[in-house]
Amino acid sequence: MNSFPLRPLAGLVASVGLVMGCSGSPAPIKPPxxxxxxxxxxxxxxxxCERKVDFARKYPATVHSTKNWGSGHELMIPLENSASHAEESYFFDQEGVLVGALFTFPTGLDLKPYPVLRRTLSQLKPSVEFYLNVAQLETRTSMESSALLETGDEKTTTQYLxxxxxxxxxxxxxxxxxxxxxxxxxxxxxxFLDRLRNPTGGEGGQKMESQGTEDKEPFSSLQQFARGQAAQLAYCGDKNYDVAADAYQKAIASGFTNKVWLAEARHKLGVTWQAKGQFEKAKSELLQSLALRPNIPEVLNNLGTVQVQLGDKAAGLxxxxxxxxxxPNYALARFNLAEVYETTNPKRAISEYETYLALVEGITEEESRVAYAKDRVKALKQ
Structure with a gap:
């Protein structure tokens, strides 16, 4: 093969026609x-992404309490110790890394003094709208029309209720x-809604069992899958394929009931084994993923890269x-296809490189691969 490696997929589709490889961007690219x-x-x-040991230096045990959160921990700061005047919860994974935080205002926080946030919220479209019974809301009726609004940046998401x-x-x-x-x-x-309806040290509103989402998949499987993604895609520091492999295996072992989740966990585990150089293990997981969900282009592409790395170019092709x-607009697979065709069908290789270049035009994350593809087209035409 040429010096530019075939690219597997680490995340989901990053933009129309382009999927980032695990050695490309450390995390999938969000839309605007x-x-x-x-x-x-x-x-x-x-x-x-702060570590729990550093967090604990700022919040001694006399200020917060701790309980298990799946394989990790939740550190809780009550209203009386909270600078934000909220019930604060910080969630750490089993490596002791802060992956999420929740602030709960049982009596509500009037946003009148916060014009910047009010303007932000006014520009967001609610992802969920519903009536919520919160008995402690100050100067308001207990049954309120509520909305969930979402924003964020490249690697994080913020949600407001x-x-x-x-x-x-x-x-x-x-x-x-x-x-x-x-x-x-x-x-x-x-x-989380129950924390509003039944806040610590207070009387909550009427419990409505039909409100709020509940996972159909085991929490441990979802938590470990997220842990694998965070490690594989470098959300908090460098990529860690050892943690990713451990997490995806635990997610599978915990028992996904939905074959789509299970297929994707096996897919991601296969990509992880590939990154660790264990190509036979990668092949096995990717084949199991396809057995659950046939004809998924990303998995086919990744299995193709593994087959080439195992020496079977025909299977990869x-x-x-x-x-x-x-x-047809799968840019990354077209790039891989062009590489394999170089030695047996140069004209087809040129065509595939040119198709790839057209598909990724203007995408800055592909600059290095674009430069390589242009060089190969020039060399093949000589």
Whole structure:
């Protein structure tokens, strides 16, 4: 093969026609984000990805309490010790890294003094709207129309649970998380809504069992899958394929019931084994993923790269061909296809490189691969 390696997929589709490889960007690229400016500072003395040992230096045991959170821990700071005047919860994974935080305002926080955040919220489209019974809301009725609003940056997501939009917004909860864990930190999760309805040391509103989402998949599987994603895609520091392999194996062992989740866990484990140079293990996991969900272009592309690395170019070529047949604008598979065709069909290689170049035009994350593809087209035409 040439010096530019074939590219597997580490994340999901990053943009139309382009999938980032695990040696490309450390995290999937988000589409354009909604506004996220705020003058309400909740993560004032800490930041996502901070280690628990550093957090504990700022918050001694006399200030917070701790309980298990799956394979990690939740550190809770009550209202009376909170600088934010919220019930604060900080969630650490089993490596002791802060992956999410939740701020709960049982009586509501009037956002009138925060014009920047109010403007941000006014530009966001609610992802969920519902009526919420919160008996402790000050000077308001107990049954309030509420909305969940979401914003963020390249690697993190912020969610606000607000009542009284748009005239008199009152904040009930805010969550912050690195993106792999976003599913586990929606304020619309039933266990988080219950913290509003039944706050610590207070009388909650009527419990409504139908409100809030609950996971159909085991929490341990979802938590470990998120841990694997965070490690594989370098959300907090460098990539760590040892942690990723451990996490994906634990996610699978915990028992996904949905074959889509299980197939994707095996897919991601296969990519992890490939990154660790264990190609036979990678091949086995990717084949199991395809057995659960056939004809997934990303998995076909990744299996193709593994087959080439195992010395079976014919099998790799067939897989790349199938991937671009299923998704004609799949830029990464076209690049891989061009590399394999160089020695046997230079004209086809040129065509595939040129198709790849057209698909990724203007995408800065592909600059190095674009430069390589242009050089190969020039050399093949000579």
């Amino acid at each position: 984000l909604p506004p996220s400016k705020t003058d309400l500072i909740l993560l004032a003395s800490t930041a996502l 607000v009542t009284g939009l748009p005239e008199h917004p009152v904040l009930l909860q805010a969550s912050f998380t690195i993106d792999p864990y976003v599913r586990l930190f929606s304020p619309y999760r039933r266990e 067939s897989l790349f061909e199938k991937a671009v047949t299923l998704r």
